[in-house]
Amino acid sequence: MKVKAMIKQNNVLREQMTPSNRSYMEDMILEMRSSRVEAVRAEELLLEAANLMLREQSKGKDAKQIFGEQPGDYFREIIDSIPKRPVRSQWNYYLMISWASLTSLFAVLAIAGLILLWITGSAGIFSQISLFTILLVGAGSVVIIELLMKWLSSLSESDAPKPKPFDLKGLGVYVVIVIIAVFAGAFLENLFPVISISPWVSLILCLGGGLGLKLIFFRS
Structure with missing residues (x-):
């Protein structure tokens, strides 16, 4: 799936979230897109996170229970594993x-x-x-x-x-x-x-x- 298609799908999924979960998800998006993670991989991870958010939301959980206190915590290991520019x-x-x-x-x-x-x-x-x-x-x-x-x-x-x-x-x-x-x-x-x-x-x-x-x- 192309980056633009994944972005659109993520937007659709966010519309189904509660206001607090949507706000948390948007902070996650900003954190990921400003990182060194390659664009396609970043959107794949964000799409996976959005789907996970909706599944757990249907069980009565909020974003912090699913991903942690800070929006960047869930992707921290992935982001930190990307080598810095020499x-x-x-x-x-x-x-x-x-x-x-x-x-x-x-x-x-x-x-x-x-x-x-x-x-x-x-x-x-x-x-x-x-x-x-x-x-x-x-x-x-x-x-x-x-x-x-x-x-x-x-x-x-x-x-x-x-x-x-x-x-x-x-x-x-x-x-x-x-x-x-x-x-x-x-x-x-x-x-x-x-x-x-x-x-x-x-x-x-x-x-x-x-x-x-x-x-x-x-x-x-």
């Missing part, structure tokens, strides 16, 4: 993200700079870049991609459970962090040198970066 592979993955982000940055500088150079005779702001910007794009892209992938892994293809939204307090904390990051960035940028760079040099760096991605990270 450290070297993980660093290669992070390097690829940074490399691709910097390649994109130089592509923007090249394209925008050449267009402005053709129109006005000067590349303007696209003829220089701060070392801080280079470091920020290289490191920040890794953080953003990791957060994005973690969020996407908790979602399904249909009406499966969605992650719980931030509460007001949590939102306030994130806003404060963003404000601090903006002011810190503005302050730190003045401490780093600004490099003059021709749009043509940016274009060469962009093409070189793209070639590097192909030869180093996407070799067949």
